[in-house]
Amino acid sequence: MSEIKDPKALEQPAKAKKPKINLNRLEMPKQEPADRRRNFNEVATGYTYEMAMEEAHRCLQCKKRNCQDGCPVNIDIPDFIHALQQGDIKEASRVLKTKTSLPGVCGRVCPQEVQCEKHCTLNKKGAPIAIGRLERFIADWERSQGGFTLPEMAPSSGKKVAVVGSGPSGLTVASDLAIRGHQVVQFEALHVAGGVLVYGIPEFRLPKAIVRREVEYVKTLGVDLRLDTVIGINYSLDELLNGEFHAVYLATGAGLPKFLNIPGENLNMVYSANEFLTRTNLMKAYLYPEYATPVKIGKRVAVIGGGNVAMDSARCSVRLGAQEVCVIYRRTRAEMPARLEEVENAEEEGVKFYFLCNPTALLSDGRTNVSAMELVRMRLTEPDESGRRRPVPIPGSETIMDFDTVVVSLGTSPNPLISSTTPDLEVTRRGTVVADEHGKTSKARVWAGGDLVSGGATVISAMGEGRRAAAAMHEFLSNGRKKIIPPSPATE
Amino acid sequence: MFSIVKHQELAPKVHRLSVQAPVIAEKAKPGQFVILITDDKGERVPFTISGWDREAGTVDFVFIEVGATTRKLATLGPGDQLAHFVGPLGLPAKIDHYGHVVTLLSGYGLAAMVPILRALKEQDNRITSILQAPDQERLFEMETLTELSDELVLAVGTRGEHMTESATMALRQLLGNHRRVPVDRVIAMCSICLMRVASEMTRPLAIKTLVHLTPVMVDGTGMCGACRLSVKGANRFACVHGPEFDGHEVEGWDVLMARRCTYADESILQQGFQCRGCSQW
Ligand SMILES: Cc1cc2nc3c(=O)[nH]c(=O)nc-3n(C[C@H](O)[C@H](O)[C@H](O)COP(=O)(O)OP(=O)(O)OC[C@H]3O[C@@H](n4cnc5c(N)ncnc54)[C@H](O)[C@@H]3O)c2cc1C
Ligand code: FES
Numbered sequence: 046m047s048e049i050k051d052p053k054a055l056e057q058p059a060k061a062k063k064p065k066i067n068l069n070r071l072e073m074p075k076q077e078p079a080d081r082r083r084n085f086n087e088v089a090t091g092y093t094y095e096m097a098m099e100e101a102h103r104c105l106q107c108k109k110r111n112c113q114d115g116c117p118v119n120i121d122i123p124d125f126i127h128a129l130q131q132g133d134i135k136e137a138s139r140v141l142k143t144k145t146s147l148p149g150v151c152g153r154v155c156p157q158e159v160q161c162e163k164h165c166t167l168n169k170k171g172a173p174i175a176i177g178r179l180e181r182f183i184a185d186w187e188r189s190q191g192g193f194t195l196p197e198m199a200p201s202s203g204k205k206v207a208v209v210g211s212g213p214s215g216l217t218v219a220s221d222l223a224i225r226g227h228q229v230v231q232f233e234a235l236h237v238a239g240g241v242l243v244y245g246i247p248e249f250r251l252p253k254a255i256v257r258r259e260v261e262y263v264k265t266l267g268v269d270l271r272l273d274t275v276i277g278i279n280y281s282l283d284e285l286l287n288g289e290f291h292a293v294y295l296a297t298g299a300g301l302p303k304f305l306n307i308p309g310e311n312l313n314m315v316y317s318a319n320e321f322l323t324r325t326n327l328m329k330a331y332l333y334p335e336y337a338t339p340v341k342i343g344k345r346v347a348v349i350g351g352g353n354v355a356m357d358s359a360r361c362s363v364r365l366g367a368q369e370v371c372v373i374y375r376r377t378r379a380e381m382p383a384r385l386e387e388v389e390n391a392e393e394e395g396v397k398f399y400f401l402c403n404p405t406a407l408l409s410d411g412r413t414n415v416s417a418m419e420l421v422r423m424r425l426t427e428p429d430e431s432g433r434r435r436p437v438p439i440p441g442s443e444t445i446m447d448f449d450t451v452v453v454s455l456g457t458s459p460n461p462l463i464s465s466t467t468p469d470l471e472v473t474r475r476g477t478v479v480a481d482e483h484g485k486t487s488k489a490r491v492w493a494g495g496d497l498v499s500g501g502a503t504v505i506s507a508m509g510e511g512r513r514a515a516a517a518m519h520e521f522l523s524n525g526r527k528k529i530i531p532p533s534p535a536t537e
Numbered sequence: 538m539f540s541i542v543k544h545q546e547l548a549p550k551v552h553r554l555s556v557q558a559p560v561i562a563e564k565a566k567p568g569q570f571v572i573l574i575t576d577d578k579g580e581r582v583p584f585t586i587s588g589w590d591r592e593a594g595t596v597d598f599v600f601i602e603v604g605a606t607t608r609k610l611a612t613l614g615p616g617d618q619l620a621h622f623v624g625p626l627g628l629p630a631k632i633d634h635y636g637h638v639v640t641l642l643s644g645y646g647l648a649a650m651v652p653i654l655r656a657l658k659e660q661d662n663r664i665t666s667i668l669q670a671p672d673q674e675r676l677f678e679m680e681t682l683t684e685l686s687d688e689l690v691l692a693v694g695t696r697g698e699h700m701t702e703s704a705t706m707a708l709r710q711l712l713g714n715h716r717r718v719p720v721d722r723v724i725a726m727c728s729i730c731l732m733r734v735a736s737e738m739t740r741p742l743a744i745k746t747l748v749h750l751t752p753v754m755v756d757g758t759g760m761c762g763a764c765r766l767s768v769k770g771a772n773r774f775a776c777v778h779g780p781e782f783d784g785h786e787v788e789g790w791d792v793l794m795a796r797r798c799t800y801a802d803e804s805i806l807q808q809g810f811q812c813r814g815c816s817q818w
Contacts, residue, residue, distance in 0.1 A: 234758050236574055236581070236621040244760075273623040275758055279560050300760040304772055311767060313795050320761035328580060328755070337580040337605055338755075339800060413795035460759050462777070 067103045068172040071096050078393040082363050085248045085331050088390060089153075097182040101129035104174050107166050112176060115164035118509040120144040122161055122176055129179060138187045139194075141180060146217050146262075147508060149188060149255045150242060152181030155505050156384045188255070193262050199226030204522040207232065207290040208268075209276045209463070212240020213504045214495025215296035216263050217511030218518070222294075223266040225519045230290070231268050234275040237327065240298055241496075242504070244327040245319070247357050249364070250387070253326075277462035282470065282491065292490045292518050295478060296511065299457040299496035305349065309407030310453070312415040314343060318350070318358045318454035325361045343449030344368045347418055349404055350454035351381040356388060358452045359396045367450070370396045375403040375423050375436045401425075403438060407451060417447050459497050475500055484514030492518055539573075539622040542595055544614040547677035550602040552611055553587065553648065559594030561586075561624045567652035568630025568749065568781055571598060572757040574621035575609050582606050583754045583776075585649035585726075586625060596624070599648035599678075626757045627780050631747065632656040636663065636721035639711055640686075641704055641735055643669040646726030646749070648678045653724065654685040663687050665711065665720075669704040669727060705734055712738060720744050725784070729794050736784030746784040750775050752797050766793050 073089045073096075075081075081088050092100065104126045112122045121140050128137035141148045157163075157177035165173035187194075204227045208219045211233040219231045237243050239256040264270055276282060276297070285293050302317035304310055321340065324330040328338035346362040348355050351374035362370045372391070374381060377400045381388060392398070401423040410416035422442035425434035458476045471479040471487035477500045484492040494510030496502060543555035561571060570585045584598035602611045613619075630653045638657055642650050647668060657664060666686035670676045670693050683689055692704040704727070711720055723739050723746040725732045732748040739746045752764040752775050759777040766773055767788040773779065787793070 234623070235756065236623070273621050274560070275623065275626075278624075278626065278758075279564065300758075302760070302762045304762070304765075306772070311765060311772070311789060311792050311796065313792070313799050317762035320755055320763045323755055323761050329578075334605075336578045341799060413792050462758065 066105070066167070066170070068167065068170050070103070070167075070172040070175055071100045071178075073175075073178050078395070081249065082394050085364055087252050088249050091185055092178055092182045097129065097179060098132070100175050101126050101179060103167070103172075104130065105166060111164035111166065112161040112174070115161045116144075117160065117503075117505045118144050118512060120161075120180075125183065126174065126176075126179060129183070134183055134186050137183045141183055142196075144512075145505075145508065146220050147213055147259055147504070148180050149184035150213065150251060150259065151505050151508070152177050152179075152184055153251050153255075154246060154503075156503060158385055160505070184255075188258060193265060195265065196224050198224055198266070201228070202226040202522060204228065204291045205230070205289050206518065206522070207285045207293045208296065209282075209285075209293065210234075210240060210296035210298055210495070210497070211238035211260070211270065212296060212298050212495060212507060213242060214298075214497075214507035214511040215240070215294065216259060217508045218294045218296065218492075218494070218515045219268045220263045220266050221512065221515035222518060222522075223263070223268050225515075227519070227522055229268045231263075231270045232274045232276050232280075233270065233272050234297075235327070236272055238270055238272065240296075244323045245354065245357065247322070247326050247361055248331075249360070250357065275462065277466045282463055282467045282488075286490055291522060292492070294484070294511075294514060294518065295463065295486070295491065295493040295497055296495040296507070297460060297463060297497050298507075299477075299499075299501045300460045301458045301476070302453070303455045303457060304453055305404060305455065307404060307406050309409060309415065312407055312409055313413050314341065314415050314449060315407060315451045315453065318348075318354045318452055319457065321358055321452045322354070322361065325365065331361075331365060340365065341450075342367055345448045346370045346450040346452065347373055347404075347446070347448040348452045348454055349373045350456070351376065351383060352454065352456065353383045353387060354456075355452075355454040356383045356391050356396075358454050359391050360387075360394055362450070362452070363394050363396060371446075371448075372396060372398045373402050373404060373418075373420065374398065374400055376425065376434075377401060380434075401436065403436070405443065408445070414449070415451055416449060417445050418451065419443055419445050457496075457501055459500070480514075482513065483517035484510055485517060490521075538618040538620065540615075541613055541617045541619065542593075542615055543597075547599065547648070548675045550611075551599065551645075551675070551677055552602070553597055553599045554610065554613070555595045555597045556619060556622055557594060558596045558622050558624075561596045561622065562589040562591050562594050565589040565596060565625040565652075566629035567632065567656045569625035569627050570757070570780065571596060571622055571624030572626060572754070573619050573623075575606060575613075576620050579609075579620065580606055581621075581755060581757065583626070583751065583757055585645065585749070585751075585780075587645075587648040587651055589652075596622075599645045601645055623757070627776055628778065630656070630724070630749075630781050632660060634660040634662060635745075637719060638662045638664050638722045638724060639708065639720050640664060640666045641669070641708065641723065641725040641727045641731060642666060642682075643704070643727035643731065647676070647682065649749075650724075650726045651678060651681055651685065653726075654682070658685055665690065667692060667704045667707045667711075669693070669731065704731055705738070708735055708738060712742060712744075715742055715744070723747070723784075725749065729790075729797060732784060733790045733794075736787065740785050747781050748784040748787065749780050750782055750787070750793070751780060752793065753800055766796075 125137040125140040162173040208231040238260045302319045324340040329336040330340035346367040348359045406419040408417040421438045423436040478493045484494045492514040495507035540557040545553040588597040665688040726749040755761040757776045764775040769786045
């Protein structure tokens with residue numbers, strides 16, 4: 046962390062001088078690795094006011110808004126930073142909120158390094174403005190002020206919309222449509238709203254209080270949130286459409302875990318990342334027995350995969366007391382889909398990485414508990430037409446490593462509960478729902494977005510798709526002249 | 538919140554709760570289950586639905602006091618509330634006219650099988666039920682089971698009229714008689730060991746045998762994979778593809794049994810069926 050400069054310098058109005066280029070990108074204070082290895086508190090503690098001001102003042106306020114173009118939801122980044130430079134956090138927050146409903150979340154979990162910050166002019170010098178950290182600072186400031194600043198609500202349209210799923214995509218559509226005057230009922234299968242933000246992403250990366258607050262906000266807008274309700278079971282999609290709802294937004298995410306399909310995968314102490322993270326985060330197993338759900342973990346943990354989910358699983362394992370945690374990935378560090386920052390965090394916390402390795406079998410201790418993993422070394426082929434280098438096994442390079450816990454984190458695909466009960470909803474071979482750029486699906490009056498359509502992407506893209514779909518749905522709902530739109534042909 | 542409207546103690550440490558849950562009652566089918574959470578810090582625990590009343594909007598389930606959650610449930614009664622109650626989960630049991638159906642019941646299966654028996658009866662099946670319990674005291678739902686079964690065989694550890702020591706012995710007798718009095722189908726909702734043994738006994742005779750499996754579950758909607766098992770070479774999730782499976786297609790019973798007991802010592806599950814001599818205990 047660099048030092049804070051002379052506070053007087055900060056008080057100077059921004060426009061006084063032509064800004065000098067300052068390449069001193071401010072780090073965020075973090076808990077020391079040795080401490081955070083043993084707790085689930087947030088790792089990065091966020092900028093102080095002074096730090097945020099100093100970082101904001103590095104911004105050159107370029108005419109060409111490259112950073113904004115790099116943002117999947119086109120946040121007016123130079124404008125909110127400008128407001129910060131003026132010391133007007135309230136205005137900064139307002140600017141932010143016109144494009145994102147979840148700044149406290151996005152500021153923490155967005156891969157800024159491949160989005161806005163990648164396009165920052167100062168990135169050419171290796172020191173892009175820490176846009177994500179500023180976004181987080183503004184959101185945290187707003188939260189510390191208590192209460193919500195409620196947007197202006199349109200008068201009631203008399204139209205009723207169902208939103209299925211309460212992850213970032215569903216929350217966005219629910220709030221956007223509620224603000225536009227539509228009555229929104231939001232259905233969630235689990236007992237807590239928030240989707241992956243509550244069941245997947247751990248507390249130390251995204252405190253649940255932040256998600257809770259976002260959900261509270263959506264409820265204050267008048268959204269009727271119904272937990273413990275599974276669409277496809279309690280009500281079919283057609284029942285929603287033929288009943289009280291004029292339109293439906295599907296945002297059920299990609300919750301179905303993939304497995305390796307290798308021998309021994311069902312042995313005891315082999316988890317899907319979803320199970321492991323759900324126990325740990327949603328059910329709060331790290332607070333067992335105060336919370337009733339336990340999670341069993343051994344001494345040597347292998348996490349298979351190289352994405353954010355794998356990093357989260359590895360870092361949860363460390364905190365749950367594993368002695369050694371190894372990430373097994375079949376490509377190299379360069380191809381890892383996980384955010385760089387999280388990979389570094391994991392390394393600092395003692396997680397070991399084994400690249401170019403692929404598990405071929407899990408072995409039993411004789412009592413059907415996993416005790417070892419057979420791996421084969423991989424090499425990357427020359428780039429194919431798509432420029433991708435495929436990993437292929439090196440024959441005869443098998444080795445065995447001892448592990449007593451294995452977490453499989455190979456990605457997920459959409460849960461077929463709704464598509465299997467809705468024959469006229471077009472899905473791809475991968476199980477994702479087919480939707481156009483406005484989120485419109487093949488089925489009348491049904492829109493979809495988020496991981497359900499993308500097959501697994503990011504919080505910000507799930508939110509962005511929600512934004513666009515909400516706009517399209519609003520247009521549809523406003524144009525429908527008749528109060529009751531004829532239901533689509535019955536399909537049952 | 539979901540109100541408890543009735544609590545009945547059926548036998549020592551065996552209870553039936555009725556819960557106000559109209560949305561679930563509306564769609565419940567035989568063989569499906571619910572997942573409940575007692576309070577904000579509670580775990581998600583699955584229970585097979587043992588009955589429902591669509592008009593009153595209530596759903597019943599029967600549980601045996603074993604772990605922390607079931608002990609807590611046992612203290613609740615009318616006026617108390619459950620924080621969460623979701624269902625009906627899983628696929629309904631397959632019901633048709635099969636002819637002569639033999640059912641194997643133990644533990645909470647004595648009550649949870651009732652909706653299946655009723656539906657089978659409506660399809661004009663002849664039903665022989667084999668009930669297993671440690672002793673007479675721990676038999677329950679006898680009246681309903683007697684009414685729904687054409688023949689009832691008790692396996693309660695003591696020999697006597699209509700009684701044998703074990704359910705496997707009773708099943709062996711019935712299968713021995715298979716040529717004269719054919720058994721068209723076996724449906725088991727009992728200890729996992731018994732379901733496994735029954736499946737092996739019927740395999741040579743090619744009698745379709747359905748088992749109701751209850752591996753450890755977390756979400757119950759196909760999201761976590763905790764409940765996975767291998768069926769005919771494919772990975773299946775008991776919460777969405779089951780809980781009823783063809784016992785002859787289930788592979789890796791050892792792993793299935795071990796996985797079921799992963800958390801037994803943490804007193805998490807309502808592991809209604811504790812088997813003697815199991816390596817995991
Ligand atoms: C562990 C983990 C870490 C991640 N880290 C990052 C990160 O650092 N940065 C980033 O940008 N992205 C990250 N992601 C990805 C990101 O979380 C997702 O892209 C995003 O949450 C998708 O949002 P969604 O609204 O489409 O779906 P989800 O968040 O999955 O929400 C879907 C909701 O719908 C509910 N639901 C499902 N089926 C039904 C049904 N039939 N009826 C009713 N409700 C239903 C589910 O219970 C769930 O609550 C991570 C994902 C995971 C799993
Ligand atoms: S309980 Fe999670 S997938 Fe079945």
